[in-house]
Amino acid sequence: MTAEPYTRRGARSRVAAVSLKSPSDRRGPPHACACASGHAGALRRPAASHVRRDALRLQDPDGWKPQAGTTEYTGSQHVGEYVDGRMEGEAEYILPTKTKYVGEMKDGMFHGQGTLYFPSGSRYDAIWEKGLVVKGTYTFSDGLQYDAEHWHYCDSYDRRFYTEICYGLKPAGISQLTNMDPPRKIPQGCYDCGDGFYNPTTRVVKDYRNRFLRNTDDDEHEWIIRTCRKGWDEIVGHRPKL
Template sequence: MEYTGSEYKGERLHGRLEGKGEYILPTETRYEGEMKDGMFHGQGTLFFPNGSKYVALWDHGIALQGKYTFADGLEYDKEDWRYCDQYDRRFYTEICDGLKPAGRSQLTDLDPPRKIPDGCYDCGDGFYNPLTRVVNDYQHKFLRNADDDEHEWIIQKCRKGWDETTGYRPKQSQSTKT
């Protein structure tokens, strides 16, 4: 584990991770639960640095069934998901606390939203710098390098740390171009 930057606290059998334990990844994602032959096995929970968690039944490292809960307490339900869908674009906090007055739109589920460093994007688990192609968590610790697909997705979909003029812009006539 010293090679991966991970840490394990818990039971072992013949030197392998076996029984109940806590496995901490270098990203500070933490697994608490049962292990078998060095893998998540049985009942266990992944706790993510952003405060969300995934409680699951694992079989040799594969989640057979589980439930994801966002940091704000909202539980994901694949069959009955009613938040930020094609019919209702409100955030969970807007459903719980009500909508803001006109002109004070809520940009994220966090209110107020995180301040994004200049030139970066908020990609959900951290800030992305398109010049270095690095994603750092919200405490500015390295998470990962973005591949081409993730880079394009972030550039197209995520909130920017700067303002851009959008909307209608009238064409300039020849006399006003000089």
């Protein structure tokens, strides 16, 4: 999963890479698939050649032995059990983005009950089958749960942010621009896409600590340009001809 683009405003489902976002502006969670390489798609089964040799020593096939290993090419970490060199049983699987999966694995894939914990504090609780989600629930870091069927966050039905729902609206004349108040200061030329700042020139999203998160595809690029808050003022509405 990517990262989630999981932004609340203008929610929509989307397969994301496991840096899985958990933004303040939110769309909605993914068809939750996790990808060890950080690209969209189902969790890839690590090839034996990708796993540290000391984690693949032959073991008693009738006994599961807890071990820890690091994949050489993806930088992911696994703490758990192996059967015939494959990740199996209860485990922790930590991606380079610091997104962490805690739950059941089978034959090197997420399988059974498991939860993805994202660096932003959000989580995705799901039932998995061979690396793909059967069903799950995405919860933002502030406790708001995404509802795929009845999602009315910041739309014409109810334009309030979650903090306004919890703590009430500000007095007339005082605007709240984002769920976080006061809002983050956006670097010039960039957009706040919820889990970090997006530079449309390089098409790179970096988190709020300036660490690389992901490259955007055309779909996410267009969504950010169209809907996310930008780091500069722009005249909107009618412009008189001078």
